Amino acid sequence: MLVILLGAPGAGKGTQAEMIVERYKLTHISTGDILRASIKKETELGKQAKDYLDKGELVPDEVVVKIVEERLKEPDCQAGALLDGFPRTVEQAKSLEEVLEGMQRKIDYVIYIEVTEDELISRLTGRRICRDCGATYHLKFNPPQVRNVCDQCGGELYQREDDSMETVKQRIKVYREQTEPLIEYYRRKSLLHAVDGDQDINKVHQQLQEVLDNNSRSEGV
Ligand code: AP5
Ligand code: MG
Ligand code: ZN
Numbered sequence: 001m002l003v004i005l006l007g008a009p010g011a012g013k014g015t016q017a018e019m020i021v022e023r024y025k026l027t028h029i030s031t032g033d034i035l036r037a038s039i040k041k042e043t044e045l046g047k048q049a050k051d052y053l054d055k056g057e058l059v060p061d062e063v064v065v066k067i068v069e070e071r072l073k074e075p076d077c078q079a080g081a082l083l084d085g086f087p088r089t090v091e092q093a094k095s096l097e098e099v100l101e102g103m104q105r106k107i108d109y110v111i112y113i114e115v116t117e118d119e120l121i122s123r124l125t126g127r128r129i130c131r132d133c134g135a136t137y138h139l140k141f142n143p144p145q146v147r148n149v150c151d152q153c154g155g156e157l158y159q160r161e162d163d164s165m166e167t168v169k170q171r172i173k174v175y176r177e178q179t180e181p182l183i184e185y186y187r188r189k190s191l192l193h194a195v196d197g198d199q200d201i202n203k204v205h206q207q208l209q210e211v212l213d214n215n216s217r218s219e220g221v
Contacts, residue, residue, distance in 0.1 A: 001080040007113035009171040010124040030084040056170035065095040110186040113197035128157040
């Protein structure tokens with residue numbers, strides 16, 4: 001099974017991805033996570049990508065397409081994968097189709113998590129992440145038991161550099177211009193399933209489950 005999670009910055013893609021991959025035994029592929037890991041390790045890719053992430057701009061299509069292509073060919077993706085934050089442009093979507101065709105695979109579901117802009121901003125500016133295991137928290141909506149300490153591993157929590165108000169606004173702008181056209185793109189292909197992301201984490205998860213569990217129908221938005 002191949003699932004794409006589509007949604008604005010802060011829509012809850014990563015949060016929902018963690019819950020879904022466990023239940024459906026999929027491999028989670030987040031291009032954002034891969035890029036941040038490369039930046040941390042100071043690899044060639046990381047050096048190329050850093051400026052784009054810092055500014056809230058998209059990394060060039062050919063760079064991310066190559067990352068995803070290589071990742072999808074790894075054995076742990078054979079049974080199924082969940083793409084989080086990719087594709088993000090129509091160009092990337094077209095390249096993904098070519099890659100999948102070459103592998104004789106196809107997209108099963110594109111799930112669009114729809115969230116209002118004010119909510120996106122408060123989710124992103126209040127987000128905290130564990131330095132050691134990557135678990136995601138929110139100061140108000142999903143706080144850790146002990147301030148600044150990860151419930152799962154005791155690691156220290158930090159704020160992503162691109163979660164400052166200024167960069168958040170730029171990321172949302174870039175999303176509107178370059179990623180939002182994908183909603184229509186996938187709707188036309190009858191692959192799109194929209195869920196209301198303005199609800200609490202468990203309710204959103206329930207809706208995603210409904211899509212993945214009984215799926216004969218695609219919905220537009
Ligand atoms: P990426 O890491 O993908 O960031 P993003 O798309 O901006 O999305 P986020 O990770 O910020 O949000 P999310 O939807 O995962 O939300 P989360 O679950 O964490 O990309 C970063 C950068 O990398 C890009 O700007 C670009 O430069 C580059 N890049 C990546 N992919 C690329 C591509 N394909 N092409 C080109 N460039 C690329 O939730 C957010 C917060 O809200 C958390 O605190 C969480 O606890 C909370 N929360 C989640 N759900 C709920 C809920 N239902 N109710 C209340 N709070 C909630
Ligand atoms: Mg994410
Ligand atoms: Zn942790």
